[in-house]
Amino acid sequence: MASAAAESRRSTSKSLLRLRMYLLMLLGDVIAISAGFLIAGQIHVLHHGNGQWMDQLIMLLPLYVATALLIRAYSPAIVHERWTSMGRGINALALATSTIMLVAFFLKASDGWSRATFFAGVMMSGFFLMVVRYAFVRHSSALVGGEPYEIVVVCDGVPAPSMPSANCTIVMESSDVFDPSRLSPAIYDRFAEVIQYADRVIVQCPPERRQVWALTLKGANVQGEVIAPEMSELSPIGIARHNGVPTLIVSRGPLGLKDRIIKRLFDITVAGTVLFLLAPLLVLVALAIYLQDRGPVFFVQTRVGRSNRLFHILKFRSMHVASSDAKGTLSASRNDNRVTPFGRFIRATSIDEMPQLINVLKGDMSIVGPRPHALGSRAENLLFWHIDERYWHRHAIKPGLTGLAQVRGYRGATERKADLVNRLQSDLEYLHNWTLWRDVVILIRTVSVVLHQNAY
Template sequence: MPGDAARPHQASLPPAPRNGLVPSLERRRLQAYLLFVAMDGFILLASFSAIAAAYLGPGGDFAGVRQGAEPAFLLLPLFLTIALYNGTYSRAGLTDWRQAGAKAIAALAISAALLNFFAFFAKMNAEFSRVVFTAGIVLTGAVIVAMRRFLARRLTARWGRGAVNRLVIQAGGPKFSLPDSIHIDAREHGLRPDRADPASLNRLSQYLRNMDQIVVSSSRENRAAWAEVLKGTGLHGEVIDEATRAIGAVGVVKHDDIGMSSLLVSNGHLGLRARAMKRVFDLTISLAALIALSPVMMLTAAAIKLQDGGPIFFRQRRMGRGNGFFAIYKFRSMREDDSDGARSASRDDERITPVGRFIRRTSIDELPQLINVVKGDMSLVGPRPHALGSRAGEKLFWQVDRKYWQRHGLRPGITGLAQVRGFRGATDTEGDLSSRLDADLEYLNGWSLMRDVRILLRTVTVLVHERAF
């Protein structure tokens, strides 16, 4: 069993941080991006208006100033579109004012050239004041760079040079101090890369909550285990080591501050923009679905209650994003609870109630998971969350393939690529799991919003299936 040291006595361990070691910086970075967008738009409009007012002189009327500043209103959407795509509003740009300023100037120059190009063919050039347009561009660029410099210094002082939460886990490897990072000792906190122990992985996930980057300094014999665990976090993960094929590095990161290099063994599967799009999509569809399907859910709840008077919902602990535990909701379909899912349902399973057999076959039992989506535990589309005791043949799922934990890099889904390909129901053989795992990893490595839409549409055609027992 992997582990950099013997398991510490449980009673001596500090409690795992419920909400992470530090508050999340992701929301604050998003707020900063929105502030920069609003600020740049204001600077552009104000600069052109100021130049137009100064050029027309004290006697200029409001209509003349407005006409002189008119190009700014045409320039603004072009500038913001280009700036959003060329990286002006990026994480690096929050603390590196030179990079952010250079990209903003480039976006401003390109948008100005495009506006002139369109204006030439629309025969609008004569209506623009060349003096106001040129001076407005220059003043806008100068003020944007000055504001970037001022804000970058303020943000660097508050968030560090990288504007990220970075955790360094000392786990038996070389000791070092990385600036702008949180350092913890794995042994003191009971952190182990034990892929055979979901509880250990859940404990680690609580320390990784709200983190953007993880750097592990491990003993040589455990570096591969740490690499495998980090691949399932959905975070930027590094292992201090020389390049080796066994770890499967996807890049090398140089830390000049400490004179060391580390292997990049995992990347976040989705950037901030993609995660925001996916979350908005999830909330919009799931809230609408809860309203539209509420009659079906109420009838189902009544049928379950009238059948035997037992509880309506079934809650079970599952493994979610970053290998953390969460409680999944389903309509109860069995007479007995199976908290770990050690026994898969079979075709003639005596535990399944008559109502339960119908709602399982029609997938109605899955509808309460829309609540999990709203809570943020799950997504509409993603790898299906498995019960901790699930087996493929005679082996637990994670014993079949060491890549199993990598599927937890995104939020689990109500449906997924594996499900629409027909990989559902009981896992009687190891091959049943391997097919699902390959589909899950394919989904993680090729996500797009349109793919989620296609999977949802295809899910409708497989709601009723023969392998739902």
Template structure:
């Protein structure tokens, strides 16, 4: 095979940059064959360039912070301020800088992900800036230095610094992505007879075509393979089970992150590997608690802190609804139905009865002109008042104010039961079900006429589980107020 075309510094020429990301977009360009690796490797090393980028980010942050305070001090004082006054305006910036850099270095503001992800980079930088601002003011208060600070200069310079931090990180991320690709790492995928595996923004080579063998007894074969691994940050090998051990041994000695493709781990959703030395075996971790003890305690206290006052305040409305339901047809006030809760355990959910005929399994969803719905029931369903008794479920610990909505066991999407539509359905039960949730505030509620209706709700539920925070619960509760009355409630 022909050698890879080189530029003057021994790195791939601009004409070969496409080889680094042969699968940038599906269908955009047919995958090109990668030539035999030269001594310098298939790609330029990004490790040193990443280090240079970190140092550059740090230097720019220092300049931006000092320039913001200096500029604001000079503009505010103008020609009327003395040198001592200008120095007092600069003092907060000088004191803030070492505190900010210390926090930024510890919270990952200068990390690989922050090079190409400006959102992540901005969040970390702003967090470090805000925390350092609080720390500085806290220390200045006890040192009785506050009177030396101009509050206006500090506030304007502080905000200016934050804005410039974000602008700089947006520009840096776009520049680095244009030069290095969207991951800022060199990845090599070796197809060695295993399952087909294609990864965007990576080199792809065929082991047979390039004569690559994981032969630890052949130094020549190892040297040949080393040329392909040179300057790579990550290598992924897709090989049959009988050669996995050999490839693993070679990768362990490569000094870079090595991975072996395995279809089983994907099919069962493995999260990691646990090694049991005493048993001489390893096990695949397939599940993990979404919330730790502190997070669960915070969520529970939040639920009780709102539920108990809500029951007291809403007691007149609850009593009125109970009387109206009883007066209409003399039937029971509450509707109780078995549903699936946290950990796939059954519990009885409470709602105001809005239908004449009880549907224990929920096999038939309510329709717009459903004859089973009572007059007061139609109003309650339209305004979501029928859901209020679920506050009792929250008080009992069966439910939470915010979480995936519990479904009736017989609920169907199209002609299939919910869990028959998507095998990930049961994952939504790892937290307590909620009175409202992310799916509901996005308008994904009401009858599930098609499988897509269920898939969209499931996607929102799983997103909520992955990104849970108490602030997200608060935002969802506020957003729920806007959708209490909706056209999908019949």
């Protein structure tokens, strides 16, 4: 009886920890959004009087909570994943904000609202939301009072991992604990007792014992997994079926439909705004290039885009017409005599890249993403795809005007293989951890690297 009571208390404790985790995350989000609108509202009151910020907040909060629940912004998957947690919070805020803007537009319900207050409130709410979620992920165990989720790793005939995580229990399988090949109710009852509090059971065993473990886990009422190291070369991301036969999913677009819509709206907004604001400057630059040698204003080059499809990228021409390298076989060097005097200036200030905003509006490129490379780009006299077989993976997303590699300082000529590998590693990291907030951060950081020592 005492044992049963202890087990009941442990199960209840785990459930309470999970409930506490969800409520604390929700409370943190509500406080962050409320703080953003409160500060924006008070600033507006000081200068212009009431901007109905409270009405805006009351309308936004329920939509945010509903959207966050819908996109699983409160789930086990994000408890220890900083970028995932922050990204889902920002996505929920963006979707809720878009919904309010659409409703207010069609119903004309925004009379008396201060649009400046609403915009400022959303921006500050987003900032506070990121801070709160970042802090929660870093200190979740302390805030919740323990680990609400538990993983049990069964090591059957293989050594146990030397560094298990805090919420991981290691079970060294033996005939005294559980032998799945000895079929009897007592044996299965013993195994059920071992995993009774687990949310996930991972079995590491020799290949010949995987089938019996798979059969055992199917009846265990838990997420059961069997490690298959030989699959690591294929890097599968899931399982599907074709004509009743299991298949390994080895690729999938990194962004779902919702994320693609959000990213596209961000691209159009930023590209359209910047083109409008910089139009006079761009006209002057184009005129200067033409007057310099009466040659074409734009340099058009074929590059690799999303899904490995080729597209024509636009740049302001910075080289002499006769010296332009359409294939990009030779990267520009610091004292490259192919570059015109004015071209040297626009390359050093990255103004030569500005026409790519047109590529963004056309849909060939994105504001943030892996930089597109010329077809003939080389490092140590090797084409990029001959240096690292993962090179083609970076094209699962649209190329960008700027990217994670660029803000980390990986710019300029690729003289060594490491120059390409460093950029590729950053591109793949961006691809697998995309969030709208990360795009915003990269765009802000780009301002600090526009004037870069390797921009020539």
